[in-house]
Amino acid sequence: MPDVSVPSRFKSSSIGLRRKLSGTGLVAASVIAAMLVLLAIAVSLRQYREEVGARGLLTAQALDASVEAQLHRQLESYDAALQLVIANFSDPTLRMMNDDIWQLLLSNIQNSAPSILSITIANAGGRVLSRQGAAIAEDFANLPFFKAQQARAGLGLLISDLAIGQQSSRETVILSRRIVRSDGRFGGVVAAVVDLAVVHRILQPMPLGPQDLITVVSESGRVISRMPAIDGGDAGMDVSKSPNFLRMQRLGQGSFTSLSSLDGVERLFRFSRVEGTDMLVVVGLGTEALYSNWRRQSALIGGLALVVSVALVLAALLLAREARLRTAAQDELEKQAMTDFLTGLPNRRQFEMSLDREWRRAARTGADLAVILFDADHFKQLNDRHGHAVGDEMLKLIAEVLVSATHRPGDLPARIGGEEFAIILADTSEEGALCVAERIRSTLGEKTLSVHGGIPAVTLSAGIAATVGRSTGSAAELLAAADAALYVAKEEGRDRIRVRSVPETNAPA
Structure with a gap:
């Protein structure tokens, strides 16, 4: 069977479109749908994570505010005790009392403020005048808090760095206030x-x-208290070089998420200063626990979404494959409906459809159009003498010769019935069609079938009809003219070519 390629302009345009819509379009739509589903879920999960973070921040703010408020109230009570001592000391009458009375007075003030281990009064030179409880030092002159109060009027309540072991091995801080004389000069420190x-x-x-953790840090970067402690005794730890502390010290108040420089745990930090001091209260919530439920739900929802999306795409691929197979089957049926099974050439149906299309094009553009009809001479005798199998091989041989003689995209060879063949030659004049027909006739005359010791090919009779300029009428009339020319060729003895022209008119197409 010859390898016949039907010219592209004679093919049905619906085939490629149908394949595209049923195959690629379906897969593309499913992929886009899957991506949109995943995108929507990703956006939802991100919003959910932001909501979890916002709730965590509210929790941290509540803890921070609670600790800050309690520390502020505690410091106010200590500050009130120190100011009471200063008020009594500033009273000339009370200042002249003996030390025993001062001891009793300081003891009463100490008892009014929980956790005060000792109270000490020092004069402007740093000498201790009176104290209740263990001594801080015999002389305050060189102590940092004393120098600070001495140098800066209006400093107010000063909280010193943490000290350990000075008061019964306890962790302590020193709170101090400046004593101001009646003339405004520095009068000492309480x-x-x-x-x-x-x-x-x-x-x-x-x-x-x-x-999670809560930490109270001094202005200089010393940990005053940390809950929970890393090793049970974090008080006094220096975090002044920590990037997180430097950031908090610079901002004073706020929140951010970062890795802890102490234990490497990522936390959501919320921090603020204790009112009236430079101490920082820091609340850190571990993000692993904070977002644990979100991670589990994200993994579950994201996994299900991914499975559904993959299933959707796979289903689309299967449907597209099924659609392609169905389309291929339909195309094959369409091809069979348009193709001669024996020779593989277009059949009469496709020939007539193509001729009608080319006729309209020629009428519209004024292009030439020619049709050649062939009839195998004495084909019935060949069948009767050698059998139908040899006859079929002869028809295939004729088809091969027709295909080999038509090379242009617009040429269409066809088998239109029995031993009858035809060729549509677009943009071809009568002379051009005659050359093609003669080439086919002579080429076939040189062929033999390699059966029964070699059987010469049959001869061909041919009839040609061609339009000249813009022609009216119809494709059927052109075909009838070619058929009439073929009839003449057969009447005149066969194995010859005859031509009939379609006259030119001035009528519009």
Whole structure:
């Protein structure tokens, strides 16, 4: 069977479109749908994560505010005690009392403020005038808090760095206030040693997760208290070089998420200053626990969405494959409906459709159009003598010769019935069609079938009809003219070519 390629302009345009719509379009639509589903879920999960973070921040703010308020109230009570001492000391009558009375007075003031371990009064030179409880030092002159109060009027309540072991091995801080004389000059310092256990007691009841923490840090970067402690004794730890502390010290108040420089745990930090001081209260919520539920739900929802999306795409691929197979089957049926099974050439149906299309094009553009009809001479005798199998082979041989003689995209060879063949030659004059027909006739005359010792090919009779200029009428009339020319060729003895022209008219197409 010859390899016949039908010219592209004679093919049905619906085939490629149908394939595209049923195959690629379906897969593309499913992929886009899957991507949109995944995108929508990703956006929803991101919003959900932001909501979880916002709730965590509210929790941290509440803890921070609670600790800050309690520390502020505690410091106010200590500050009130120190100011009471200063008020009494500033009274000339009370200042002249003996030390025993002052001891009693300081003791009463100390007892009014929990966690004060000692109260000491020092004059402008730093000499201790009176104290209740263990001594901070025999002379305050070289102590940092004394120098600070001496140098800066209006400093107010000063909280010193943490000290350990000065008061019964406890962790303590020193609170101090400046004594101002009646003439406004520096008159000394009142200092109180405060047990940091009071800070620990404030932090301890706070509800914390496994990786959460609350820390109180001094202005200089010393940890006053941390809950929970890393090693059970974080008080006094220097974090002044920590990037997180430097950031907090610069901002004073705010929140951010970062890795802890102490234990490497990522936390959501919320921090603020204790009112009236430079101390920082820092609340850190471990993000692993904070977002654990979100991670689990994201993994579940994201996994399901991915499975559904993959299933959707796979289903689309299967449907597209099925559609392609169905389309291929339909195309094959369409091809069979348009193709001669024996020779593989277009059949009469496709020939007539193509001729009608080319006729309209020629009528519209004024282009030439020619049709050649062939009839195998004495084909019935060949069948009767050698059998139908040899006859079929002869028809295939004729088809091969027709295909080999038509090379242009617009040429269409066809088998239109029995031993009858035809060729549509677009943009071809009568002379051109005659050349093609003669080439086919002579080429076939040189062929033989390699059966029964070699059987010469049959001869061909041919009839040609061609339009000249813009022609009226119809494709059927052109075909009838070619058929009439073929009839003449057969009447005149066969194995010859005859031509009939379609006259030119001035009528519009």
